[in-house]
Amino acid sequence: MRIITTPAELNEYSKEQKKQGKSIGLVPTMGYLHDGHKSLIEKSSAQNDITIVSVFVNPTQFGENEDLDTYPRDLEHDKIVAKDGGANVIFHPTPSDMYPENYGTYVSVDSDITKILCGKSRPTHFMGVTTIVNKLFNISLADRAYFGQKDAQQLAVIMRMVADLNMNIKIIPCPIVREKDGLAMSSRNTYLSASERQEALVLSRSLRQAEDEIKNGETNIEKIKSDIRRTISASNIADIEYIEAYTFPGLMPCSEKLSGQTLFALAIRFGSTRLIDNIIVKP
Numbered sequence: 009m010r011i012i013t014t015p016a017e018l019n020e021y022s023k024e025q026k027k028q029g030k031s032i033g034l035v036p037t038m039g040y041l042h043d044g045h046k047s048l049i050e051k052s053s054a055q056n057d058i059t060i061v062s063v064f065v066n067p068t069q070f071g072e073n074e075d076l077d078t079y080p081r082d083l084e085h086d087k088i089v090a091k092d093g094g095a096n097v098i099f100h101p102t103p104s105d106m107y108p109e110n111y112g113t114y115v116s117v118d119s120d121i122t123k124i125l126c127g128k129s130r131p132t133h134f135m136g137v138t139t140i141v142n143k144l145f146n147i148s149l150a151d152r153a154y155f156g157q158k159d160a161q162q163l164a165v166i167m168r169m170v171a172d173l174n175m176n177i178k179i180i181p182c183p184i185v186r187e188k189d190g191l192a193m194s195s196r197n198t199y200l201s202a203s204e205r206q207e208a209l210v211l212s213r214s215l216r217q218a219e220d221e222i223k224n225g226e227t228n229i230e231k232i233k234s235d236i237r238r239t240i241s242a243s244n245i246a247d248i249e250y251i252e253a254y255t256f257p258g259l260m261p262c263s264e265k266l267s268g269q270t271l272f273a274l275a276i277r278f279g280s281t282r283l284i285d286n287i288i289v290k291p
């Protein structure tokens with residue numbers, strides 16, 4: 009597995025692969041890789057000749073008072089996970105490689121879909137995401153790119169960007185990978201204290217209950233959301249940012265009754281740690 013650090017070098021590498029007729033899969037990440045990331049890498053390796061994993065803590069997607077400086081980093085461990093997953097390349101640029109002096113171009117999906125859910129508390133976040141993802145697509149010449157349903161709104165925003173801009177890349181959604189006890193894997197779980205980690209199980213528990221409720225025929229969206237809220241509130245340290253339902257992947261407001269593919273999404277704070285989780289269900 010090669011470690012490439014500059015956009016020019018990755019672009020040369022990818023051109024060479026393309027010349028040889030090889031397909032390229034891209035897995036964009038911020039590193040501190042876990043089994044959730046690994047599942048994306050494995051899927052890409054199964055579907056493409058070459059898999060590129062980018063490891064880049066992207067400053068433009070962090071707000072001013074967010075965790076850019078403390079975001080966990082461990083490139084040596086990332087190399088092991090990426091290699092195990094079948095990656096051919098880790099792309100690990102510096103912030104100034106990606107945003108040199110005089111950098112001035114941003115891509116943003118100008119639609120309600122970036123203003124709802126996480127967009128409310130993180131108003132510039134998705135512009136940072138769509139900008140870096142665009143750059144990674146252009147540099148890597150990837151045929152396919154892999155994104156986790158863990159970040160369902162991000163996935164929907166990227167799908168919209170690719171459709172709106174007629175981008176020549178296929179977006180492959182990947183299911184959420186969870187710890188044995190149900191907690192959705194996330195690099196940010198490392199911020200949780202042991203007791204917060206235990207309390208955080210209310211997220212997956214509430215969503216599992218909602219799934220069961222829906223399987224048993226419940227279609228009243230307000231009822232499903234209030235049941236989720238009740239389960240989350242059983243933890244007295246859970247600070248609810250939102251519990252919302254939207255159509256997926258369109259992210260349109262839902263009618264009162266469940267119909268079609270629907271995202272139930274949560275953002276909950278435990279102390280200073282903000283966790284997100286979701287399910288996508290059909291009636």
Ligand code: AMP
Nearest residue numbers: 037038039044155156158159184185193
């Ligand atoms: P991140 O490094 O957190 O920016 O995530 C990089 C990619 O991995 C994104 O597409 C995420 O949605 C995906 N991802 C993160 N955690 C999980 C998980 N638990 N299951 C599946 N995909 C995940």
